[in-house]
Amino acid sequence: MWCSCSGRAKRPDEYLRFFSNENPVNKQIQVGDLYYDISFLPAEYMAASYAMDGSNLDRQKYQEKLGIIQHVLYYSISMYSKGENPMKYRLYSQDELQGRISYYNNIAQQDIKLIVNQHDTLHPVDYIFENNLGVSNENKIIVVFNKPEVFEELTLVFNDKALDNYHLKSTVTSSKIKQLPTLKY
Numbered sequence: 383m384w385c386s387c388s389g390r391a392k393r394p395d396e397y398l399r400f401f402s403n404e405n406p407v408n409k410q411i412q413v414g415d416l417y418y419d420i421s422f423l424p425a426e427y428m429a430a431s432y433a434m435d436g437s438n439l440d441r442q443k444y445q446e447k448l449g450i451i452q453h454v455l456y457y458s459i460s461m462y463s464k465g466e467n468p469m470k471y472r473l474y475s476q477d478e479l480q481g482r483i484s485y486y487n488n489i490a491q492q493d494i495k496l497i498v499n500q501h502d503t504l505h506p507v508d509y510i511f512e513n514n515l516g517v518s519n520e521n522k523i524i525v526v527f528n529k530p531e532v533f534e535e536l537t538l539v540f541n542d543k544a545l546d547n548y549h550l551k552s553t554v555t556s557s558k559i560k561q562l563p564t565l566k567y
Contacts, residue, residue, distance in 0.1 A: 391566035394430055394439035400563060401427045407559065409552035415463050416471055416545065420538055420552035423456040426565050439567050454507065455496070455527045457538050457552075461545075462520035469513070469521065471545060485544040486511040486523070496527045497537040504528060 392400060407422040428451055433444035461468040469482050491509035498504060508526035525538075537553040 390563040392563045393566055394434060395437055397563060397565045398427065398430055398434065407554045407562070411550050411552075413545075413547045413550075415465065416468060416547070417460075417462050417464075418540070418542075418547070418550055419458070419460040419462075420540070420550065421458045421460075422536070422538075422552075422554045422559070423458055424559070424562060425451045425454065425456065428456050430565055441567060444567070453529050455529050455536070457496075457525045457527075459494075459523040459525065459538075459540060460520055461522070461542075462518075465519070467514070467516050467519050467521070468545070469516070482544040483513060486513065486521070490523065490540075490542070490544070491525065493541040493543055494523075494525050495539050497539060498530045498533050499535055500537070502530070504530070 401421075401423065405421050409420050411418045411420070425448060429444050429448040430439060432447045433440045435443075463471055469479060473479055473482075490511065491506045494506055494509070496504040504527045506525045507528055508524075510524045512522040512524070514521055533556055535553060535555050537551055540550040541548045542550060
């Protein structure tokens with residue numbers, strides 16, 4: 383389990399809001415009118431998100447979930463545009479739309495990897511595509527990797543073949559992760 387050395391412990395609601403709004407291990411990449419936000423999400427954040435009961439943290443649920451997921455790394459890849467759903471970005475046909483949906487549901491995980499310390503490559507052990515079905519202009523991918531025992535640097539690489547955006551990269555260092563706030567409960 384990672385602990386913050388910064389002494390910046392936050393209450394559960396503040397902690398969740400911090401990673402939603404101020405996440406310092408988030409990288410935004412703009413390609414034309416399309417944006418990708420790639421965020422490292424600590425296991426503590428994922429467990430707290432799961433264990434929130436209204437504005438209160440269910441401590442037992444949190445500890446149980448954290449015990450299950452503390453050996454993996456989570457990333458979120460949000461795709462959005464200012465004007466339209468990214469599924470319809472530069473869309474030419476309904477068949478192309480169906481191809482994009484199929485790609486993100488079934489194939490995109492093969493185009494995502496995590497490079498550890500610039501040489502070891504990890505592939506996702508779990509992957510979820512959240513298609514918003516046109517309700518908003520954002521879609522999200524949650525990708526999970528086995529956590530390496532030791533690392534100094536993690537680089538997530540996504541080759542988005544559906545939208546022809548290749549070599550999207552976000553790097554986070556262990557020192558940056560150690561500076562993240564902790565959860566106070």
